[in-house]
Amino acid sequence: MKEELVTLKIDDKEVKAKKGMTILEAAKEAGIEIPTLCYHEKLAPYGACRICSVDVERKGRVHVVAACGYPVEQGLVVRTRSPRIDRIRKTIIELVSCTIMVDGDVVGEIRVLADEYKADIHRFESRFRASPTRCILCGQCVRYCSEVIGIHVIGFVGRGVDRRVVFFPQRAQFCPTCQECFYLCPTGKIAAETAGDTFPGFSIDDYLSGKMLIK
Amino acid sequence: MPRINSPSELERLREETRGKRDPNKPCITLCSGTACHASDSESVSEAFGRALKEKGLEGEIDLRRTGCHGFCERGPLVVIYPEEICYTRVKPEDALEIVQSVREKKVVDCLLYTDPVTGARIKREPKIPFYENQQRIVFGPNRWIDPKNIEDYLFLGGYRALSKALFEMSPEQVLEEIKKANLRGRGGGGFPAGRKWEETKKTPREPKYVIVNCDEGDPGAYMDRSLMEGNPHSVLEGLIIGAYTIGSHEGFVYVRQEYPLAVENLEIALKQAEEYGFLGENILGSEFSFRVKIHRGAGAFVSGESSALMNAIEGRLGEPRMKYIHTAVSGIKDRPSCLNNVETWATVPLIINKGAEWFNSIGTDKSKGTKIFSLVGKVNNTGLVEVPMGMTLRQIIYDIGGGIAKGEKFKGVQTGGPSGGIIPEQYLDTPVDFDELTKLGSIMGSGGMVVMDENTCMVDTARYFINFCCEESCGKCIPCREGLRLLREILNDICEGKGKENDIELIEDIAETMRDASFCALGTTAANPVLTTLKYFGDEYETHIKEKRCPAKFCKNLINYWIDSEKCQACMICLRNCPTEAIQGGKNLLHWIVQEKCIKCGICYEVCPPRFGAVVKLSGEPVPPPPAPGTEVVRKEGG
Numbered sequence: 001m002k003e004e005l006v007t008l009k010i011d012d013k014e015v016k017a018k019k020g021m022t023i024l025e026a027a028k029e030a031g032i033e034i035p036t037l038c039y040h041e042k043l044a045p046y047g048a049c050r051i052c053s054v055d056v057e058r059k060g061r062v063h064v065v066a067a068c069g070y071p072v073e074q075g076l077v078v079r080t081r082s083p084r085i086d087r088i089r090k091t092i093i094e095l096v097s098c099t100i101m102v103d104g105d106v107v108g109e110i111r112v113l114a115d116e117y118k119a120d121i122h123r124f125e126s127r128f129r130a131s132p133t134r135c136i137l138c139g140q141c142v143r144y145c146s147e148v149i150g151i152h153v154i155g156f157v158g159r160g161v162d163r164r165v166v167f168f169p170q171r172a173q174f175c176p177t178c179q180e181c182f183y184l185c186p187t188g189k190i191a192a193e194t195a196g197d198t199f200p201g202f203s204i205d206d207y208l209s210g211k212m213l214i215k
Numbered sequence: 216m217p218r219i220n221s222p223s224e225l226e227r228l229r230e231e232t233r234g235k236r237d238p239n240k241p242c243i244t245l246c247s248g249t250a251c252h253a254s255d256s257e258s259v260s261e262a263f264g265r266a267l268k269e270k271g272l273e274g275e276i277d278l279r280r281t282g283c284h285g286f287c288e289r290g291p292l293v294v295i296y297p298e299e300i301c302y303t304r305v306k307p308e309d310a311l312e313i314v315q316s317v318r319e320k321k322v323v324d325c326l327l328y329t330d331p332v333t334g335a336r337i338k339r340e341p342k343i344p345f346y347e348n349q350q351r352i353v354f355g356p357n358r359w360i361d362p363k364n365i366e367d368y369l370f371l372g373g374y375r376a377l378s379k380a381l382f383e384m385s386p387e388q389v390l391e392e393i394k395k396a397n398l399r400g401r402g403g404g405g406f407p408a409g410r411k412w413e414e415t416k417k418t419p420r421e422p423k424y425v426i427v428n429c430d431e432g433d434p435g436a437y438m439d440r441s442l443m444e445g446n447p448h449s450v451l452e453g454l455i456i457g458a459y460t461i462g463s464h465e466g467f468v469y470v471r472q473e474y475p476l477a478v479e480n481l482e483i484a485l486k487q488a489e490e491y492g493f494l495g496e497n498i499l500g501s502e503f504s505f506r507v508k509i510h511r512g513a514g515a516f517v518s519g520e521s522s523a524l525m526n527a528i529e530g531r532l533g534e535p536r537m538k539y540i541h542t543a544v545s546g547i548k549d550r551p552s553c554l555n556n557v558e559t560w561a562t563v564p565l566i567i568n569k570g571a572e573w574f575n576s577i578g579t580d581k582s583k584g585t586k587i588f589s590l591v592g593k594v595n596n597t598g599l600v601e602v603p604m605g606m607t608l609r610q611i612i613y614d615i616g617g618g619i620a621k622g623e624k625f626k627g628v629q630t631g632g633p634s635g636g637i638i639p640e641q642y643l644d645t646p647v648d649f650d651e652l653t654k655l656g657s658i659m660g661s662g663g664m665v666v667m668d669e670n671t672c673m674v675d676t677a678r679y680f681i682n683f684c685c686e687e688s689c690g691k692c693i694p695c696r697e698g699l700r701l702l703r704e705i706l707n708d709i710c711e712g713k714g715k716e717n718d719i720e721l722i723e724d725i726a727e728t729m730r731d732a733s734f735c736a737l738g739t740t741a742a743n744p745v746l747t748t749l750k751y752f753g754d755e756y757e758t759h760i761k762e763k764r765c766p767a768k769f770c771k772n773l774i775n776y777w778i779d780s781e782k783c784q785a786c787m788i789c790l791r792n793c794p795t796e797a798i799q800g801g802k803n804l805l806h807w808i809v810q811e812k813c814i815k816c817g818i819c820y821e822v823c824p825p826r827f828g829a830v831v832k833l834s835g836e837p838v839p840p841p842p843a844p845g846t847e848v849v850r851k852e853g854g
Contacts (some may be wrong), residue, residue: 010612023630033429045537047692047734048691048692048734049692049693050692050732050733050734051693051695053731053732058570063540064538064731064732066734069537069539070537070538070539071539075550084731085730088694088728088732091694091724091725091728092693092694092728092732095693095697095698095701095725095728096693096697097747098697098701099697107548107694123721124721125703127701127704127705127708127721128700128701128704129704130700136693137690137693137696151837156532158690159515159517159687159688159689159690160684160685160686160687160689160690160696160699161685161686161688161690161696161699161700161703162686162690163689163690163691163696186765197655
């Protein structure tokens, strides 16, 4: 069966994409960069970080959508940068920086994005009173463990501002010590703090809450 | 009960039921909804049972426990039929007298509702201003029905709409009728139900699902609960008609586990509907088969969001999914799933029975029909009210609600729960419908309406709703989770007098990002209470930040309690009640508060006799020095 193609415009560039693809995938193929924090090509779109927000124009109206989940449509007009999109990305970086600040700075992909979008990572710092978990809850470790490895050793608990990632003690014995989750983490947290060791027998949460000392 | 296998059998059964019931036989109905239950209608019911037995009147007077009547402020409510005599705040000890009066065709005057304006006692329920100004087409039958008895529903014409849809209309005709009626979703979004049904219907995948959303979670709102508790068959009938229209054979009712009476009555209703053949195989002898399962929600506000609710039904985490493809097309197990709110489904049988034209005759241009609101807060008559769309806020709050309690002044009304906003006095004449409230930055939502008076601090109110969402958001996406977290801290600071000059700018920036970029509607609307209070009560924020003063004298950190020496009569009441022994003085000696010891619990303010009014709240002004120790009180005349 021949695959159905649709034509859309991303940043004034005409792009052909297979039906069923997301804007992010189509942009990637066309060599157009859209930043992501929770996206992973082996995982189902998740849409939690909202960094991939883009403007789409549909029936004359402009909406903000997450590029990682929005399916391409014939005639869709996408703008990956606009004053509004830049502002959204800047504020998201500023908001999330509070939770991952180490020694007054952020690392990894978020550092790069902070520079790109001129985000003031200290903007909300004085108002952030929770202990920095160094986790942005992108869920890549959780989803990779369940969707790709199929073991479900890591999961979310809690709701709202109390949501966090835990290493389920009951499932600990099934951890294949594959270490794959170490390298998915966009804040570099898991890999850095385990210093290359296998996943230990205590909660990832202990790491993230800063209770465990860095080796 | 034998199964009903055709429309004529249904009508025959209805006639039989009618024949058995003498319309002139006295009937004592007792509201047994949640609010009346809380004010002990259970004991009242037992007392009536005993009284009837004692007087040997069990065969002569019926006793029926119904769902919520709406006037919860005055519960437990008793209405005597056929005269419709309404008694309010009935106690168990009143039962005997009421039974006696029913027998003698008399009225117990002291239990009647007294109009606070005219002072007149009002005998008949429909004449009470609270009810008189309502149009109770969906909620009204609650007061006549024992929700545990399907016969009551059938007696009032129940399941006639289903029979009509199944045997006189094609699914397409039913859909056309719903579309023509412009029925919009009562859960908050106001999306046209007909269009949603159509989308599910025309999506080719099978099976299709229909779902009732009874995950009501707005603070102060309980209309879905009361409808489900009081008239579950009306919801089921609507759902079955929807399923027939869409071509669904399996439905779900998502109901909060915290609504035990709703769950119980729904379970009974489902069982009865199956026995009578309104559910199951070949409904009413037709080709159509449909089953319903109950899914008990574990109490999560976010699970009221359609895709989160469907995740929960599938047994997954109750957090929303990306909805760029509508749940109407890809919902439960990626199958087309049509979700409507309790009230929306309950409105469907009315439209089928009376027609789209009738429905269109009620309401405004773009919002048709009626809406049930839960009118609560600082209003005299709290309760559930059903009014035609387009009635103004003023009419609802003053004509039905009886105005602001304790003679205070109106300040604002919160509509739409945590996704809504607070509307100030200058917009009281706004007609209430989906679009008008949206224009004001609020929403109609599922129908919560919290009235606030001058003693309510708007910054604190915004903080309350943000705090609610901090706990009730799923926490999945960054703008909502981190935005709420920081909004909460900033608002806490402002309420505590630690607000900073640029806080308003920070709030607006966060709110804007939440609105534009959050994953689901909870996040995109969560900042509405802050944005509307900033818009309409911005000066209150300024006063908190710049003057460190709370104009409503509510925020603890910004107020002091002080005893006015001129007014204090040294009655010892506040002194004895102060939990931290912060009040000094003694018998015949002027009282005064040691500010360092005061925890601002406000007990002294509450207990000081109003005729003295000596305890005063101060905000933004220095506390005057205390009287010299041992100063004797100057007694006022008669004091």
